[in-house]
Amino acid sequence: MTVRKKHTTIRDIARLADVSYQTVSLVINDKPGVSDKTRKRILRLMDEMDYRPNRAAQMLSTNRSNTLELIVVDVTYGGRLADSTKNMVRAARASGYGLLISETTLESLPDALEGAAARLVDGILMYAPRLRIGDQELLGMCDGIPLVRRDYVPGSKIAWVGFDQAYATRLATEHLIDLGHRHIAAIPPNADMINGYWRYTTWKNVLLEHGLEPGPAFTGDYSMQSGYEAAQQIIDSGQPVSAILVGSDNMAVGALKALRERGLRVPDDVSVAGFDNTELSSYTDPQLTTIDFKFASQDEMAVKYLLELIEDPQTELHQRVLMSDLVVRDSTRPLASPNSGER
Amino acid sequence: MTVRKKHTTIRDIARLADVSYQTVSLVINDKPGVSDKTRKRILRLMDEMDYRPNRAAQMLSTNRSNTLELIVVDVTYGGRLADSTKNMVRAARASGYGLLISETTLESLPDALEGAAARLVDGILMYAPRLRIGDQELLGMCDGIPLVRRDYVPGSKIAWVGFDQAYATRLATEHLIDLGHRHIAAIPPNADMINGYWRYTTWKNVLLEHGLEPGPAFTGDYSMQSGYEAAQQIIDSGQPVSAILVGSDNMAVGALKALRERGLRVPDDVSVAGFDNTELSSYTDPQLTTIDFKFASQDEMAVKYLLELIEDPQTELHQRVLMSDLVVRDSTRPLASPNSGER
DNA sequence: CCACCTAACTTGACCGTTCAATATAATAAC
DNA sequence: GTTATTATATTGAACGGTCAAGTTAGGTGG
Numbered sequence: 017m018t019v020r021k022k023h024t025t026i027r028d029i030a031r032l033a034d035v036s037y038q039t040v041s042l043v044i045n046d047k048p049g050v051s052d053k054t055r056k057r058i059l060r061l062m063d064e065m066d067y068r069p070n071r072a073a074q075m076l077s078t079n080r081s082n083t084l085e086l087i088v089v090d091v092t093y094g095g096r097l098a099d100s101t102k103n104m105v106r107a108a109r110a111s112g113y114g115l116l117i118s119e120t121t122l123e124s125l126p127d128a129l130e131g132a133a134a135r136l137v138d139g140i141l142m143y144a145p146r147l148r149i150g151d152q153e154l155l156g157m158c159d160g161i162p163l164v165r166r167d168y169v170p171g172s173k174i175a176w177v178g179f180d181q182a183y184a185t186r187l188a189t190e191h192l193i194d195l196g197h198r199h200i201a202a203i204p205p206n207a208d209m210i211n212g213y214w215r216y217t218t219w220k221n222v223l224l225e226h227g228l229e230p231g232p233a234f235t236g237d238y239s240m241q242s243g244y245e246a247a248q249q250i251i252d253s254g255q256p257v258s259a260i261l262v263g264s265d266n267m268a269v270g271a272l273k274a275l276r277e278r279g280l281r282v283p284d285d286v287s288v289a290g291f292d293n294t295e296l297s298s299y300t301d302p303q304l305t306t307i308d309f310k311f312a313s314q315d316e317m318a319v320k321y322l323l324e325l326i327e328d329p330q331t332e333l334h335q336r337v338l339m340s341d342l343v344v345r346d347s348t349r350p351l352a353s354p355n356s357g358e359r
Numbered sequence: 360m361t362v363r364k365k366h367t368t369i370r371d372i373a374r375l376a377d378v379s380y381q382t383v384s385l386v387i388n389d390k391p392g393v394s395d396k397t398r399k400r401i402l403r404l405m406d407e408m409d410y411r412p413n414r415a416a417q418m419l420s421t422n423r424s425n426t427l428e429l430i431v432v433d434v435t436y437g438g439r440l441a442d443s444t445k446n447m448v449r450a451a452r453a454s455g456y457g458l459l460i461s462e463t464t465l466e467s468l469p470d471a472l473e474g475a476a477a478r479l480v481d482g483i484l485m486y487a488p489r490l491r492i493g494d495q496e497l498l499g500m501c502d503g504i505p506l507v508r509r510d511y512v513p514g515s516k517i518a519w520v521g522f523d524q525a526y527a528t529r530l531a532t533e534h535l536i537d538l539g540h541r542h543i544a545a546i547p548p549n550a551d552m553i554n555g556y557w558r559y560t561t562w563k564n565v566l567l568e569h570g571l572e573p574g575p576a577f578t579g580d581y582s583m584q585s586g587y588e589a590a591q592q593i594i595d596s597g598q599p600v601s602a603i604l605v606g607s608d609n610m611a612v613g614a615l616k617a618l619r620e621r622g623l624r625v626p627d628d629v630s631v632a633g634f635d636n637t638e639l640s641s642y643t644d645p646q647l648t649t650i651d652f653k654f655a656s657q658d659e660m661a662v663k664y665l666l667e668l669i670e671d672p673q674t675e676l677h678q679r680v681l682m683s684d685l686v687v688r689d690s691t692r693p694l695a696s697p698n699s700g701e702r
Numbered sequence: 703c704c705a706c707c708t709a710a711c712t713t714g715a716c717c718g719t720t721c722a723a724t725a726t727a728a729t730a731a732c
Numbered sequence: 733g734t735t736a737t738t739a740t741a742t743t744g745a746a747c748g749g750t751c752a753a754g755t756t757a758g759g760t761g762g
Contacts (some may be wrong), residue, residue, distance in 0.1 A: 023476075025718055036742050041720060049740060068477040072424070073718035075415035076747050083459075098441010105460050114370075114478070116459050117448050133366075134411040135457070240642045269642045276644060299583045299612045301619060301644060379712050384750060392710060417749035419717050513743055
C-alpha cells in the first residue's frame with residue numbers, strides 16, 4: 017500500500033529555486049515583486065515537485081478557509097434537498113470555495129454554529145424551513161460570520177433568498193377558483209414549517225376573499241405517505257370537495273393514490289394541484305398541475321449572495337424574493353356543471 | 360452588524376488560568392499530567408470565554424483534519440444521491456468527523472484528489488458509478504489517503520462497499536421467469552455505468568440460462584424521461600414483450616407512462632419490475648414490484664469502513680458486498696396463459 | 703536526612719504559511 | 733558622481749496549536 021508521503025513545502029521549493037521561501041509565497045498568491053524569470057522558475061519547480069499549498073497553514077495565517085458551510089436544521093424529509101446540495105456545491109466551487117455540510121437540530125444549533133466558527137468557514141448557508149428565531153439571536157450565534165438563509169423568512173431582516181409563498185399559493189388557489197371550484201380542500205406542509213404556515217393561511221385568505229368557505233385541510237410532512245393519509249382524511253371528512261391544493265408534488269402523488277383507492281377520478285371528480293414541479297409531476301396519471309419553483313436559481317443565488325457578503329461585509333442586508341409560475345397540466349379542470357355526464 | 364471578534368486562544372486561557380498554554384493544550388486533548396483542580400479551572404475558563412480550538416492550527420500541527428471528503432464523479436442525475444449524502448454526513452459526524460463534498464468529472468479527478476490532499480482530509484469516500492480505473496492508478500492519485508468507494512466495483516481490489524448487482528438482477532429476472540414470462544425486455548442503466556453493465560449482462564445471461572431469447576433492451580440514465588423513451592422504443596420494436604425489467608423505480612415510472620399512453624395495461628398486458636424500492640414504488644398505479652436496496656446501510660458501512668482504515672491503515676483492504684431483496688407488489692403477475700398461446 | 707520517584711507543569715522547537723518591514727542592486731535624475 | 737527611485741528579494745515575526753524533553757515540588761523509602 018502506498019505510504020503517505022511527506023508533502024513538499026514552500027521551503028523545499030525555495031531551496032531548489034535558490035530564493036527565500038517568502039518569495040515562493042508571493043508566487044503562490046500571484047503578488048507582484050517577483051521577476052518574471054524567477055516566477056517562471058518557481059512555477060516550474062512547483063509543478064515538477066507537485067507542490068500544493070497546505071490549506072491548514074494558509075488558514076492559520078489568513079484566518080480564512082475558502083470554505084462555506086451549509087447547515088441544515090431540523091429537516092426530516094430529505095427529498096428535494098439532494099439536488100439543492102449539489103447546486104450549492106457547484107456554485108461554491110465555481111467561485112473557488114468548498115462547501116461543508118452539516119446537519120443539526122434546533123437545540124444544537126448553537127453548537128453547530130460554534131463548530132462552523134472553529135472551522136474558520138468564511139460564510140454560512142442555512143436551510144432551516146422550521147426555524148423561527150429572532151434576527152439578533154441568530155446573528156449573535158454567528159460570531160460575525162456572514163449568513164444567508166436559503167428559505168422564505170418573511171419578517172426577518174437577515175439575508176435570505178426564498179420564493180414568495182403567498183404569491184405561489186395565491187396563484188394556485190385562484191387557478192382552482194377560476195376553474196369554478198367552490199369547495200377547495202388543502203394539504204399544506206405542517207404548520208411548524210414556515211412554508212406550511214404561509215401556504216395554509218394564504219389558501220384560506222384567498223378563499224375568504226372570494227367569498228368561499230375554506231374546505232377541510234390536513235397537513236403533511238412532504239412524504240408521499242403523509243399526502244396519502246391527509247387525502248384520506250379529507251375524503252372521510254364527508255365535506256364536499258371538488259379540488260385539493262396539495263403542498264408538494266410528492267404529497268400529491270400520495271393524494272392521487274388515496275383518491276384512486278376511494279374510486280374518485282382525477283380530474284373528473286376532483287382536481288388536484290401540487291407544488292414544486294418536480295420531474296415526477298409529468299409522470300403521474302393524470303399529469304399534475306403544479307407550481308414551478310426554480311430551485312436551482314434559489315440555490316445559486318443564495319451562494320452568490322453569501323459570497324457578496326463575504327467580499328464586502330458592508331453590503332446592506334436584504335432579502336431576495338423569487339416568484340414562481342403555475343404550470344397547468346391535466347390534474348385540474350373546470351368544475352363539471354351540475355349533473356354533467358361523463359364518458 | 361456584528362463584527363467578527365478576535366477569537367480567544369489557548370494562550371488567553373493560559374494567562375487567565377495562570378498556567379502555561381501547553382497545559383491548556385493537555386486539557387483540550389484530555390491528556391494526563393494535569394491536576395484535577397487545574398483542569399477544572401481551565402475548563403471553566405474555556406467555557407466562560409467561549410473558547411474553541413482553532414481547527415486550522417490543530418490541522419497544521421497534527422497533519423490531520425478530522426474531515427472526510429465525498430468525491431462524486433461524473434454523476435449527472437441527482438436523484439438518490441441526496442439521501443445518501445445525508446446518511447454519510449450523519450455517520451461521519453457521529454464519529455466526530457466532518458464531511459466535505461465535492462463533485463468532479465473523470466478528467467479532473469486527479470485535481471479533485473490533489474485538492475483533497477491539500478485540505479488534509481483524513482479519508483476519501485468516492486461515489487463514481489461510471490469510473491473504471493486500475494487500482495494502482497487510483498491509489499496512486501490518492502497520495503496515501505485511505506479511500507473507500509461506495510459502489511459495486513467487482514474486479515477491483517480497492518476497498519468498496521456495494522450491492523451485488525448480479526444477484527439483484529438475477530432475483531428480479533428469475534421472478535419474471537417464474538411467473539411464466541418468456542418475452543422479457545429490459546431498460547438497464549446506460550452501459551457506461553458499472554451497474555448498467557452488470558444489470559444488462561446478468562439479465563441476458565439469466566434468460567439464456569433458462570433457454571430464453573433476450574427481449575429488446577434500451578438503456579436509460581435513471582431519469583423518468585429516459586425510462587419513458589426506452590419503453591416507447593421497446594413497444595415500437597414490435598417484438599413480443601410481456602414483461603420489462605427496468606433499472607430503477609424512477610425509470611419504471613417513465614415506462615408506466617409510456618405503456619399507459621400506448622394502451623397497454625400493467626400488469627394485465629405487461630409486467631414491470633423496478634430497482635431501488637424508493638417510496639415512489641408504493642405510490643404508482645399499480646404499485647411496483649422492485650428490488651430493495653438498503654442504501655442507508657451501504658452509506659453507513661462505507662463511512663465506517665473508511666474510519667477503520669483511518670484508525671488502522673494496516674487493515675487488509677477488502678470488499679463489502681450487500682445483498683438485496685425482492686419486494687413483490689402489483690406490477691408483476693403470472694403470464695395470462697389463455698391469451699398468449701405459448702409458455 | 704538524603705536519594706529517588708512521580709505527578710504536575712513549563713520550556714523550546716516546530717507545523718507551513720502570510721505579512722510588514724527592510725535590504726540590495728540596478729536604473730534614472732540631476 | 734552623488735542621490736533618489738524603483739524593482740526585486742530577504743528578514744523576522746506571527747498565526748494557534750502539538751509534541752518531546754526538561755524542571756520543580758512534594759512524597760516515599762531506607
